[in-house]
Amino acid sequence: MRHWISSLRVRLMLLILIAMLPIAGLTVYSSLDLRQAQADASKAEALRLARSAAATHASYVEGARQLLITLSLLPEVRSLDGEACSRRLAEMLKGFPQYANLAAVRPDGDIYCSALILVGRVNVADRSWFQRAVKTRAFASGDYQIGRITGRASINSGYPVFDNSGRISAIAMVALDLRWLSELGPTLGLPEGVTLTVIDRNGTILTRHPDPAKWVGKALPDALIVKAILEQRHEGTTETSGVDGIRRLYAFTPLVGGQGTVAYLYVGIPSAVAFALANLALSRGLAALALVAAGAMAVAWLVASRSILRDVNRLADVSRHWAVGDLDVRTGISAGGEIGHLARAFDRMAGSLKETTVSRDALLAEVAQRRRAEEKLAEGLAEVQSVNKELDGFAYSVSHDLRAPLRAIDGFSRILVEDHATRLDGEGKRVLDVIRGNTQRMAQLIDDILAYSRMGRLEFRFADISMEDLARSAFEDLRQPDRAIRFDLGPLPPARGDRAVIRQVWDNLLSNAVKFTRPREQAVIEVRGRIEDHQAVYSVRDNGVGFDTQYAGKLFGVFQRLHRQDEFEGTGVGLAIAHRVVHRHGGRIWAEGRLNEGATFHFSLPTGGDGHDGS
Structure with a gap:
């Protein structure tokens, strides 16, 4: 796939296609714009047709009202003469084919006069048009119904007939045959696929073009178009699915009777036709x-x-x-x-x-020479590591073997001082004190050498360390009641390492700070910590005698001292031990200072999860 796309010709084709995209987008946009214009035009046309049909219906309703007024004035109707009245109404019905029947009704609902022949007693007291005409004493239209005399779908209207005293003596009635609505489609010249439907206020289909026989009389209040009309209840347009499931652009309008809306008429134009x-x-x-x-x-x-x-x-x-x-x-x-x-x-x-170009043989020779040099370097490093191990072992052995004679010298010197002091003059006692002092310093030096050697072989046990607790504990062990020392311990981030040997680092750094601030009347030791480059960095600062910066590189070497023994005691091994411990933990240690202005020692350790292997 990648090789196919990398072809220059294919990329050129893709560029052409990309260049055509704006034109394609413009074409689609123009089509959508035209589609919207056609939708608006189709809705307007459907609404025009619906209004035209509604106007025709209104004219029929008005005609029915005028006819009823005429019927209410006929002597045959007012005399309540059923036989004469029926003959007169039958003759009149021939001139009004849009009506299914003409009739007159007594106040109790019994029909006493009908243009069509009555078969038995017919009572219409339960019909809405009759009840409204009696109640309002005026023209009233009813709901869609199947006539009890005509047997056809119709909308009936009534008008009261008053006697001389102003009481209702009868109700004149006309039944508007709804078949005219079925014939309205061809009359309006509806295009193929366009539907015209009339529903009553309950969602029952009164008539439909085309296929009236299939739909008339069906109650479909849950159809989407019917729900939209019944919810809005006034003139409007929408695009939705019809009762037959076909999506159309619809326009609808109410059909008004004697007491308001009696039905709704809507015209639907198929989307396929509208957007053709x-x-x-x-x-x-x-x-x-x-x-x-x-x-x-x-x-x-x-x-x-x-x-x-x-x-x-x-x-x-x-x-x-x-x-x-x-x-x-x-x-x-x-x-x-x-x-x-x-x-x-x-x-x-x-x-x-x-x-x-350099010849291939020369290049190969140079590569071989570099490989041999790398191999020799590796051998040299291995030899150095071996010598270091031997030196550590030698230092350990020598230091260990020197302990016995030093203990003997110190012990016999103490015996002379304690048991034979009366035989010694002042100079002899002084010499013995010098001997004992030097043997003790030698013993401390051996202990420090052993500790330094041990740090090279010791296997660390790594764990998370609370450095604040460790530093505070180390200082408390070094505190001198007879000195004024202000110890300022700031927040310290935790570290990961061997707690015991890290404690030795704190002991060495803090003991140096205590020692070298001895000349100060008010000693100040500050301990701070921070996170830097994914490592925890700790600092121990004092206001002691400090040191010359040019000698900073000697501080961490074994037996390296910047002060005389008679000024400040020590063996010169403590900082070397701290350096080895920090280095084996994957960190580093360094110092800053000025002569007579104090010193600051820094060391870094890995935080939790970044532990060194201790090698």
């Missing part, structure tokens, strides 16, 4: 764009093959010659442009390589 022009424009635009892109890529492929790739292949062929050592071959490309510049750079590079 936009979809066609998008398809044609993308097809034309694809043809242009294909043509451009074909031309680019040919140009790349005949010009660019020819020179590139020549450069590749020359590089293969160079790979086998033939540096006399040149590209021979003299064209301008980027390829020409690259070819001339290749030729110059070949000349430089030829001038500076």
Whole structure:
């Protein structure tokens, strides 16, 4: 896959495709803009059709009201003569085909007069139109119903007939046949696929174009379009699925009767029809764009093959010659442009390589010589490590063997002082004190040498250490009641190491601080800590006699001292032990100071999780 994309021709094709993307985006944007305009136009057209149908319905309702007023004034109706009234209404019905029936009803709901022949007693006291007309004493329309006389879907309206005293003597009734709504679709010239539907206030379909027989009478209050209409309850538009599941652009409007809205009429235009022009424009635009892109890529492929790739292949062929050592071959490309510049750079590079090439034998000899030097260096390092181990062992043995004669000298000197003091004059006692003092210093020196040697062989036990507790404990053990020493211990980060040997580091550094501040009336020892470069760094600062900075490198060597023995006691091994301990923990130790201005000793240790192996 990567090799395929790395092809120059393929990359050129991709560039062309990328260049076509803005045009494709503009085409799609234009199509979407056209689609929105068509949606708005389709909704407007559907709303126009719905309003036209609603206006026709309103004219029928008004016609029914005018007809009822006329019926209420007929002598045959007012006389309550059923037979004469029925004949008159039957003649009138022939002139009004939009009505399913004309009738008159007594106040108790019994029909006493009908244009259609009555079969038995018919009572309509339970009908909404009758109840409203009686209650309001005015024109009233009812809900969708199946007529008990006509047996057809209709919306009935009633109008009260008053006697001379102003009481209701009858209710004149007309039944508006809803078949006219089914015929309204062809009358309005609805395009193919467009639906016209009327529902009552409960979501029951009163009529539908097309396929009225399939849908009329069905109650579908949960259909998406029906729910949208019943929730809004006034004129509007939407895009949703119809009762048949087909997505359309809908416009709807209420049908008003005598007491307000009696039904809702909506017109639906299929989305496929509404967006046909936009979809066609998008398809044609993308097809034309694809043809242009294909043509451009074909031309680019040919140009790349005949010009660019020819020179590139020549450069590749020359590089293969160079790979086998033939540096006399040149590209021979003299064209301008980027390829020409690259070819001339290749030729110059070949000349430089030829001038500076070292023979393979000489290179191999140099490599072999370096390997031998590395091997000798490794052998030397191993020998040094062995000698260091032998020196540590020798120091340990010598120090251990010197303990016995020193103990004897010190013991016999003490016996002379304690048991034969009366036989010695002042000079003899002084000499014995000098002997005892030097033997004790020698014993301390041997102990320090043993400790230093032991630090080279000791196996550390690493654990997390609370350095604050360790430093505080070390100072408390060194505190001198007869001296004024201010010990300032700041927050110290924890470290990881062998607690016992790290305690020796604190002992050595703090004991030096106590010792070298002896000349000060008020000694100050400050201990601080911080995290730096993933290591914990600790500092011990004092206001003692300090030291000359030029001798800082000697401080951590064995037996190295910057002061005379009669000034400050010591063996010169303590700082060497501290240096070895810190080094084996993976840290470092260093010092800063000025003569008569104090000294600061720093050492670093790994924090938790960064422990050294102690080697």
